[in-house]
Amino acid sequence: MRKRTVYVWIVAIVCFVVLMIVTPAIPQNEAYHDFADHREFFGIPNTLNVVSNFPFLVIGVVGLVLCYYRNYFKLSMQGELWGWTCFYIGVAAVAFGSAYYHLKPNDARLVWDRLPMTIAFTSVMSIFIIERIDERKGTISLIPLLMTGIISIFYWRFFDDLRPYALIQFVPCIAIPVMAILLPPMYTHSSYWLWAAVFYLLAKVEEATDKVIYEWTHHIVSGHTLKHLCAAMVPVFLTLMLAKRSIETERQSLLQTWRVSWTKVKENGSLVENYTCSYSTVPVVESP
Template sequence: MKKRTVYAWGVAILSFIVLMIVTPAIPQSEEYHDFADKREFLGIPNTLNVVSNFPFLVIGLVGLVLCYYKNYFKFSLQGELYGWTCFFIGVAAVAVGSSYYHLKPNDARLVWDRLPMTIAFTSIMAIFIIERIDEQKGTICIIPLLLAGIISILYWRFFDDLRPYALIQFVPCIAIPLMAILLPPMYTHSAYWLWAAGFYLLAKIEEAMDKVIYEWTHHIVSGHTLKHLCAAMVPVFLTLMLAKRSITTERISLFTTWKVSWTKVKENGSEVESCTCTYTSVPIEESH
């Protein structure tokens, strides 16, 4: 098992090195700091882009408190507590870092916007390994993954190359939904992972359409402001999942659950109403 772990890390590192060799550097564009909504209210520059970070602070602090309040989330593994603690710290820090950046957008301040996000991303990856692959390996991975995130930010800042940061940000976006669907969960209510992933995808679309959405809404709200609000829904859904879930007695992946459901639909033939088996019946088991 240890050899397999070393082999997996070796393949991952080798793949990263090859990627860095064969792909060109991605410099940070100065246009990134040119947001659509530059309005100022009550003396706060770029007001809506600043204050729309407040939900991150609220849900981050709430989640952090509940992690330690009488074991409210009923963690069954010590590694989970470490992973979720890092996640909620990262979420709360996003509010501070992103607000600081949007007061005066530039590369130097962008570091403090991206750093908390990488903490949240890498923590989630460790949490998935703990819950669905191996507790010991996942717990050990927390520190290396956090360091990888921090190094990716430093590499971008000193070498003006976004490739490592892009890898840290987007690999979890692909890996987490796939793992949520294919790997058998330890807990019920796994569908919340997919809701969280969906809102994050929506947030990225809104970020890319910042100026377009600002025009569509007749300069009421920009895409970047909506991006903050949608992204804040990610920790909201994950906090709800933690509060509602329980240990499942039969570990069945979402993919298997959906496959069984569709098989029953095909067998029943005319029972079209049973096709609504996506998110209404996604929880692997009803809560006991």
């Protein structure tokens, strides 16, 4: 098992090195800072893009408190507690980092927007490894994953190359839904992971269509503002999952659960009621 883990890490590192060699650098596009909504209210520049980060602070603080308040989330392993602590710290820090960036968007401030998001991403990956693969490996991976995320941010800042940061964002977006579907969960309510993934995907679409949405809504709200609100739904769903879940006694993946449900639906749909009919002989009466 230990050899297999080493092989996995070697393959991952080799793939990363090859990717860095064969792909060109991805510089930060300065047009990224040109958001659709520049309106100012109450003396706050880019007001809606700034204040729409407030939900991150609320859910981050709530989640962090519940992690430690009488073990409300019923976290059974120390690694889980550390992972979720880092996650909620990252979520709460997004509120400050993103608000700071949107007050005056530029590359220097963008570091403080992306850094807490990266902490949240990498913490979730560690949590998933703990829950779905192995507790010890997941706990050990927390620090290396966090450091990898932080290094990716500073690599972009100093070398103007977004490739490592893009991987940090891209890999969890693919790996977490796939792992949620294929690997048996330790806890119930595993489908909340998929709801969180859906809202994150929606947030990315809204980010890409910032100006389009601003035009569609007749300059009421921009896509980037909606992106903040949808992205904040990710920790909301994960917090609901933590509050509701319990230990899964019969561990089976979501894919297996769906197969069983689909089989039952098909069987119910193919059931045909059988009717037994008996016929009696009708006497023939001859006419006189």
